[in-house]
Amino acid sequence: MAITIYDIAKEVKTSAVTVSLALRNSKRVSLVTRNRINDTAKRLGYQPNPLARGLIGGRTKTIAFVFNFPSEHFAHDLSYMELFHSISLVASSHDYKLFVHSSTVAKPVEEVFADVTPYGVDGIILGTNITTDNDRKSLEKAPIPTVLLGRDFCASNTSCLVYGGCEGAQASVRHLVELGHKRIAFAGKNRMEASMRRYDGYARSMRKAGLEINDDLIIESDWDIAAGEIAGVKLARLANRPTAILATTDMMALGVMAGLKEEGLDVPKDVSVIGFDNLHISRYSIPSLTSVDLQRKLIADNAMECLLDMLKEDGGGVRREVPSSLVVRNSTACCCD
Amino acid sequence: MAITIYDIAKEVKTSAVTVSLALRNSKRVSLVTRNRINDTAKRLGYQPNPLARGLIGGRTKTIAFVFNFPSEHFAHDLSYMELFHSISLVASSHDYKLFVHSSTVAKPVEEVFADVTPYGVDGIILGTNITTDNDRKSLEKAPIPTVLLGRDFCASNTSCLVYGGCEGAQASVRHLVELGHKRIAFAGKNRMEASMRRYDGYARSMRKAGLEINDDLIIESDWDIAAGEIAGVKLARLANRPTAILATTDMMALGVMAGLKEEGLDVPKDVSVIGFDNLHISRYSIPSLTSVDLQRKLIADNAMECLLDMLKEDGGGVRREVPSSLVVRNSTACCCD
DNA sequence: AAACATGATCTAACCGATTAACTAAATGGA
DNA sequence: TCCATTTAGTTAATCGGTTAGATCATGTTT
Structure with a gap:
């Protein structure tokens, strides 16, 4: 069906490993063959298979966005929706795909990890409440980089964004x-x-x-x-x-x-x-x-940045504050009392 | 890390293939060992790896929801947001995960397929505009079951939901x-x-x-x-x-x-x-x-149903109409002219 | 008792990539 | 000229499953 590294290998008359290395710009492959491989990859319209990559533990270029709707009415709360929208755009601008995991009831963080990690996502943006000590414990040993939205808690593999408080x-x-x-x-x-x-x-x-x-x-x-x-x-x-x-x-x-x-x-x-x-x-x-x-775009940008930072070098989680500003319109006026 | 079929095989003293078959309730495995395998799987907390399944072409229990926001302002259009919300809930109620693919500009259907299929999604719910003949051609040979929202076009592997027209x-x-x-x-x-x-x-x-x-x-x-x-x-x-x-x-x-x-x-x-x-x-x-x-919940339910139907037996795409009803509130009154 | 079907299980190959370990050739210093 | 190092590439094993085909006891038929 789709083009694989084997197809490219056959075309260039080399091994699949060389192709794999060349596509990731390894200096173990000579510049000449590297170029030849990259060219034919482009020509054949090669797309790496994220499932194969994920299976072996590599990056899938996928992040999970986890959130929940506490109540029936809250379900329609625009705030999360607009936030989701901003995040989906930021993610795709960084060439990441979004994996959405929403539920009516907030699941324990441990369950979230169990639900999401099998899909090989690279990181998590977590918009649910962190309430129990168990949640905090789970976050301390987060298996993959995690960014918390609006919760003040950091750990070796979890950053947090605090805003609008x-x-x-x-x-x-x-x-x-x-x-x-x-x-x-x-x-x-x-x-x-x-x-x-x-x-x-x-x-x-x-x-x-x-x-x-x-x-x-x-x-x-x-x-x-x-x-x-x-x-x-x-x-x-x-x-x-x-x-x-x-x-x-x-x-x-x-x-x-x-x-x-x-x-x-x-x-x-x-x-x-x-x-x-x-x-x-x-x-x-x-x-x-x-x-x-609350400057959702800024929040989304920061969340993505935090995640990418943690993915690059594992320097541990960071706490960031996103500023908010009051927008004055017509629902406030001088007190007439 | 996670439990695999090999772990179960070792525990039950059988081969991985037998485990694989048993977990999918194949009659090729005797009822006795089948039960034994299912029990230990439950006991060990086994979760099938969707990446491995997807790699080999099996079901990943994942569907893609594709939509776009034509303009800056439309970006915040609640309609899509609420629809997305309904779909995310319906999907998770059927134990499917949602893969979201949104962009500012509507991509050609062919590109959508190319973007999404490598991730091994089982089906697509498509909320973008179908305008060109190329789009229609792509849909006719859809590689995976696809449901169109609000577009009137059927094919062997694409169903459509027409509503609120x-x-x-x-x-x-x-x-x-x-x-x-x-x-x-x-x-x-x-x-x-x-x-x-x-x-x-x-x-x-x-x-x-x-x-x-x-x-x-x-x-x-x-x-x-x-x-x-x-x-x-x-x-x-x-x-x-x-x-x-x-x-x-x-x-x-x-x-x-x-x-x-x-x-x-x-x-x-x-x-x-x-x-x-x-x-x-x-x-x-x-x-x-x-x-x-427009009864978004009904739309979401129908979209999921269509998809599941197509996944079960490939009976080809179906056209469904989702009824809509006028809700009278206070913005309409008798004409005073 | 030979021939054949049946049921239950296992072996081998594969999906598409990655990593580790190994080989062969070219370069270089003493 | 010989050994050490670098360079460029290879083969083998792995990730966690799935499918096709082989194997091997049983049970049935004639």
Whole structure:
């Protein structure tokens, strides 16, 4: 069917090993034959067989992207989708193929490794939650280079990308305080690492501004649009309702805006809303959403870079921070109280 | 590292071939040894190596999902994203792994085959445009089972799924006519097959209702949210502006609504808007969007089924239609003219 | 009892690449 | 001139499976 190194060997009248070496530019083959081999390889349209390479333990030019959708609604969360999109483009620009491994429930890291390594992938970009000690233990002896997205944990074979945590939330609160807001709610607190980081930033900035953190204004919930809607309604009905709401994701913020609207409140006249993610659609919501841009392209670039670094020289995992920036649009305005 | 059939053979004191046969439940191995082998395989936690299987031409339990993003904005089109999500879940529920192959530019089908087959995938779900005769020729001699999404073309090894075309548009126009609309615009006409089908349905229903098709009301454009915004502004500024707009996608419809809003028009009081896709977020837009539901889960299920059918018995490709249904929300209302 | 079919297992070859180890020729220094 | 080194290439073994064909006890037929 496809052209193999044997076909080339026959054509050039040499052995398959010489072809194999020549194609990888080994100096053990003379320049003359090397050129001859490379030329005929090109002429015949030779494509190395990644399965054969993978079988023997070589590089397959394949990386796995692993992620999961915690809840039914989250399933449609654009953030992961846009991230996936960026990663798929970056991977293909580096001539890597993407192996996708998604599930509804986050699997233990050990299982992920077991699922993915038989396919001979060169590395893993892991977008799932790392929660248990077992997960951390598995990551410490990761069989192949692994990059963690949004989790702060490094090891000899695992790098991590930290982004959009504290500083993003701090910038948001700062922005709201500058607009004169005092009663600022936080919607979407939960046990996820990213949520905790965002809450931390919120709490820290509130304290710094001398504002009190009112328990009524902290909504514990998932991150999806439906939870946002519920949160919006809940906050709108409070006797002493907030003048601004910091939502943990854009999807959540969109839901919050829908909930506020249902209760007859206007954004941003009555309440200001800020999201997290800066999804593409957030520019087009009504009103357009002020949001913390996580810079997904930058994240994808960094993830790929980390992976390639680890594949080149095994210098161990690295921790990188990807900066985020607040994009101000029409969902935030001066406090009229 | 991992357990192989040789490990099992040693344990059971038999040959690797017997193990290989037994694990695939061949009757050439006696039931006694077969059970013994299967038991120890389970006990040792044996996992077949898909690379080795693929190398020899067997099944790898892997399918490729190929799609592309025609334009910068379309890149963030949720429709493909949600479709991808459904497919990834369906695949993993059938114990298949997904191999993703996305690019900015749609590659010729022949190239797709060349790119993907070396990885030993069992089948392909193709979400790119089939435009040239060369593409059709390539599909006719598809080397592995292929399912086309939204393109109407069958062959011995390629099935197709047709959905959300004519009927969806017809249902939309019917709905608008019932609400008393007469000046109905169509936004997002272009050379894509799906667009043509949708336009066909629109034109047919307009004629059936005795309404004239006014060239001013047909907007030729891409399908993204930015193009929608432009279309919305354009239509709003017409001297004799439409009372209803049929957009070819939800993203487009969201853009149209933003454009109308910019021009001071209210949806649905001044203009009704209908989209295509029924994205998850369309329920949460303001106002919530009336849209043709393409039923992505059904599409994903059908794609997988088609593929599995072709893999079982090679009975040739099949054409399947996936029904779509109009979901009426708040972006459509009675015509007040 | 010779001839033949049957069932259960094993041996050998292969898929397409890679690595280790080995051979033969050319170069070079003393 | 002889031994050591470099250069260019080879053969053999391996990765983890699969398939075709050989082998060899049984059981059945005549």
